[in-house]
Amino acid sequence: MAEVQDLFKKIIAHSKEYGFVYQSSEIYDGLGGVYDYGPLGVELKNNIKAYWWKSMVQMHENIVGLDSAIFMHPTTWKASGHVDAFNDPLVDNKTSKKRYRADVLVEDFIQKIEDKIKKQVKKGIKRFGDDFDEAKFRATDGRAVQYAEKIKNIEERLGQAMTDNDMVALRDLIVELEIADPVSGSKDWTDVRQFNLMFSTQLGNIAGAEGKLYLRPETAQGIFVNFLNVQKTTRQKLPFGIAQIGKAFRNEIIARQFIFRMREFEQMEMQFFVKPGTEMEWYETWKTTRMNWHKALGTSPDKLRFHDHDALAHYANAAADIQFEFPFGFKELEGIHSRTDFDLTAHQEHSGKKLQFFDPVDNENYVPYIIETSIGADRMFLAMLSTAYTEEDVPDAKGGTAQRIVLKLNPVLAPIKCAVLPLLKNKPELVAKAKEIFDDIKLDFNCQYDEKDAIGRRYRRQDAIGTPYCITVDFDTLEDNTVTIRDRDTLEQTRINISEIADIVKEKISWKPVLKKL
Numbered sequence: 001m002a003e004v005q006d007l008f009k010k011i012i013a014h015s016k017e018y019g020f021v022y023q024s025s026e027i028y029d030g031l032g033g034v035y036d037y038g039p040l041g042v043e044l045k046n047n048i049k050a051y052w053w054k055s056m057v058q059m060h061e062n063i064v065g066l067d068s069a070i071f072m073h074p075t076t077w078k079a080s081g082h083v084d085a086f087n088d089p090l091v092d093n094k095t096s097k098k099r100y101r102a103d104v105l106v107e108d109f110i111q112k113i114e115d116k117i118k119k120q121v122k123k124g125i126k127r128f129g130d131d132f133d134e135a136k137f138r139a140t141d142g143r144a145v146q147y148a149e150k151i152k153n154i155e156e157r158l159g160q161a162m163t164d165n166d167m168v169a170l171r172d173l174i175v176e177l178e179i180a181d182p183v184s185g186s187k188d189w190t191d192v193r194q195f196n197l198m199f200s201t202q203l204g205n206i207a208g209a210e211g212k213l214y215l216r217p218e219t220a221q222g223i224f225v226n227f228l229n230v231q232k233t234t235r236q237k238l239p240f241g242i243a244q245i246g247k248a249f250r251n252e253i254i255a256r257q258f259i260f261r262m263r264e265f266e267q268m269e270m271q272f273f274v275k276p277g278t279e280m281e282w283y284e285t286w287k288t289t290r291m292n293w294h295k296a297l298g299t300s301p302d303k304l305r306f307h308d309h310d311a312l313a314h315y316a317n318a319a320a321d322i323q324f325e326f327p328f329g330f331k332e333l334e335g336i337h338s339r340t341d342f343d344l345t346a347h348q349e350h351s352g353k354k355l356q357f358f359d360p361v362d363n364e365n366y367v368p369y370i371i372e373t374s375i376g377a378d379r380m381f382l383a384m385l386s387t388a389y390t391e392e393d394v395p396d397a398k399g400g401t402a403q404r405i406v407l408k409l410n411p412v413l414a415p416i417k418c419a420v421l422p423l424l425k426n427k428p429e430l431v432a433k434a435k436e437i438f439d440d441i442k443l444d445f446n447c448q449y450d451e452k453d454a455i456g457r458r459y460r461r462q463d464a465i466g467t468p469y470c471i472t473v474d475f476d477t478l479e480d481n482t483v484t485i486r487d488r489d490t491l492e493q494t495r496i497n498i499s500e501i502a503d504i505v506k507e508k509i510s511w512k513p514v515l516k517k518l
C-alpha cells in the first residue's frame, strides 16, 4: 500500500515538475478540487480529446458533434431530476470535523478487503509457482472466498441503501462495519444527509429565484434539449448519436485524489438515440465498443474491467462502469448507461414541446430511448499518466546503468512528438543547422528545440515527458546531412538523412493504426 501511495505521490510531483498539471490558484494556497493544465498537460489533454472525437464523430457516419452552452434554462435541471435528486450522501466525523461521502467510505472499506484478497493471491502464487491458476484459487481458497462473499454482501447493502435513498441504512452500514475516520481513527459519525452537488449563480437582470442558474453538472442535457434541432438539420435517422466535449461542475463533498475527483472537470459524452425495445442490444454494443477504445491505445487489459451497477440512477434501466486500476485501486473511468426515454419525456413535459422521432419505416412517432457513454477527460488523463509513468534502469555512457523516468505514452498522445537537439550549444554551425531542421519539421507536428545541458540530460528530459523521438545534430550532419534519431522506448539510435525525419515521425504518431483497431 505504501508503495502504491508512493507511486501516486510521484505522479503528482512529476505532473507539476514538467508542467502537466498545477493546483489552481496555487499562490493563494490553492482551491480544493480545481486544477490548471500546464503547457504539456494541455497538449496531452487535447490529444485525448482528439482521440475520442475522431473515434466517435469521424469514424461513425451516424454520430455528429455539438458544442452546447454551459448555462441552460433553469427548468432543464428541474426536468432532468438534478434539482431534486442530484445528491450525494454526506457524513461528518464529530471528532476530526472532517466531511466524507458516506458511500465512498464504504467503497474504500471494500477496497481494503480486495487488497486482502490480493495478498492471499500473492501467497498462492508463492505456494503453487507455475501451476498457479488464479481464477481457481479465488473460487476455492477458504479465506479468499470468505472475503469475496463479504464484499458481495456489503455491495448489495450499499446498492440497496443508495437506490432507496435510505440514509439511515447507509449510516447503519458504516457503524456496523466499524469504519473509522481515515484521519482521526474515530468512529463517531453524524447522521448521513443528502447534499445537492449543483453550483448555482444568478442571471444578471433577473432577481430572486427566477434568475437562479446552475452550472451544468453534466454535458448530456445540452444534447437532449437539442435532439430535434440536430436530427432535423442533419436529417439523421435512428439509430444516431450526438457527441459533445465540455466542462461540467459538481460541488463534490470531498474532492481528493488529484484530478480524479474535481469540482470543475471535462466530460466527453455521446448520447445514442435508438428505437424503444432495441436499447439493451445497443447498450451491450456500446459497452464492447468503449472497452475496445481503451484497449486500442495499448492499455493493458488487466488494468481495465467492467463493473455493473447494483444501484441505478433515477433515469437508468441498466448501467456499467469501465473501471481502471488507478494507483489507488480500481475506480470508475467511464460510465455506460441505458437512460431509457426518461430525459426526452421529462423535457417534453416541462417544455410542452414534442421531442419525438417519426420513423418512416414503421410509420410511427415515438420518443427515442438513449444509450449514453460518458467519460471524464481528466480521469482519462490521470489513467494515461499512471500507466505511462515508468522508472527503469538503462545503460549509461560509461557502460554501467542509470535510472530514468520515462512516460511510455502511446505516441498519438505524446505532447511533443519530436525534439531537435544540437550536440553542443557553443558551436554556432550545429545550432544553426538544428534550428533549420526544427523550423522545417515544426510545420508538420509539435516539436521542441533544446540546446541546454549535456545531451544525456536532454534525452532524460524528453523521456520524462514522453517524446517518442529525439533528433541529434552533430558534426557529421554538416558533412553529409544525416542525423541520429533516438527511439524513446528502445533507446536505439539510428543514422538517417534529414529528409527522412518527417516521414519516420509521421508514421510513428499516425492515428491510423489506433483507429483501425476500433
Ligand code: ATP
Pocket (backbone or CB within 6 Å): 250, 252, 259, 260, 261, 262, 263, 265, 266, 267, 332, 333, 334, 335, 374, 375, 376, 377, 378, 379
Ligand atoms: P463517481 O461515482 O466517481 O462520482 P459518477 O458516477 O457520478 O462518478 P458520472 O455522472 O457517470 O460519474 O459521470 C461520467 C464520467 O464523468 C465519470 O465516469 C468520470 O470519468 C467523470 N467524472 C464524474 N465526476 C467527476 C469529477 N468530480 N471529477 C472528474 N471527473 C468526473
